[in-house]
Amino acid sequence: MREKIIVWLNNNVSPKRIKHILGVEQMSIDLAKKHDCDVELAAKAGLMHDLAKFFPPKKLLKIAKENNLPLDDITEKHPHLIHAEISSIVAQQEFGISNHLILEAISNHTLGRPEMSKLSCILFIADKLEVSRGDTPELNDMRKVSEENLYKGLAMVCNYSLCYLLKSNQLIHPRTILTRNWALSSQN
Ligand SMILES: [Fe+2]
Ligand SMILES: [Fe+2]
Structure with a gap:
């Protein structure tokens, strides 16, 4: 299965x-092991989270409409924001994935979602902090905190992403803010 997905990725995303x-x-x-989550599900969600990353906007919207995915003003104007949900659909259609935790984690990896599962939190964090994102003190600090306290790490990652969006003058989807507020209230 993993080999088949990697072959598909080689044909559909950049090196x-x-x-x-x-x-x-x-x-x-790594985070699944630390936080007592299913490692196999985490690996699969990680490997398939960006399947649709390079789909052109028209293709993303077409698949969304075919699958009755709800769109809003922001996602209609910026279809790239739904590459997460579309990746989840591709995981079902191309690779027969039916596990809801995997599919939800893939769908939630960009904007998050309040009350999302532990697996979704793990994938959301891993997407922003994986090793090739860089080696800055800020990233390393968030990596360390995420290993120790998943929800504290999640709140830090949400703040980090929001700061980046503000600094780069990009649109912020309301779900990003709802996720951040939920992450703050989930820290202990
Ligand atoms: Fe992504
Ligand atoms: Fe990603």
Whole structure:
């Protein structure tokens, strides 16, 4: 199964993105071990989270409509934001994935979702902190905290992503803020 997915990725995403995907797979495995989550599910979610990363906007919207995926003003104008949900659909259609935890984690990896599962939190964090994202003190600090306290790490990652979006003058989807507020309230 893993080999089949990697062959598919080689044909559909850039070599740089494959490096990121393998980094996410590994970090998801590591976090799953630390936080008592199913390692096999974490590995699969990591490997398949960005299947649709390079689909053009029209293709993303077409698949969304075919599958009755709800869109809003922001995602209609910026279809790249739904590459997560579309990756989950591709995982079902291309690789027969039916496990809801895997599919939800893939769907939630960009914007998150309040009350999302532990597996979703792990993938969300791994996507932002995997090794090829860099070696800055800030990233390393978030990696350390995420190993020790998943929800504290999640809140830090949400703040980090929001700061990046503000600094780079990018649109912020309301779900990003809802996820961040939920992460703050989930820390202990
Ligand atoms: Fe992604
Ligand atoms: Fe990613």
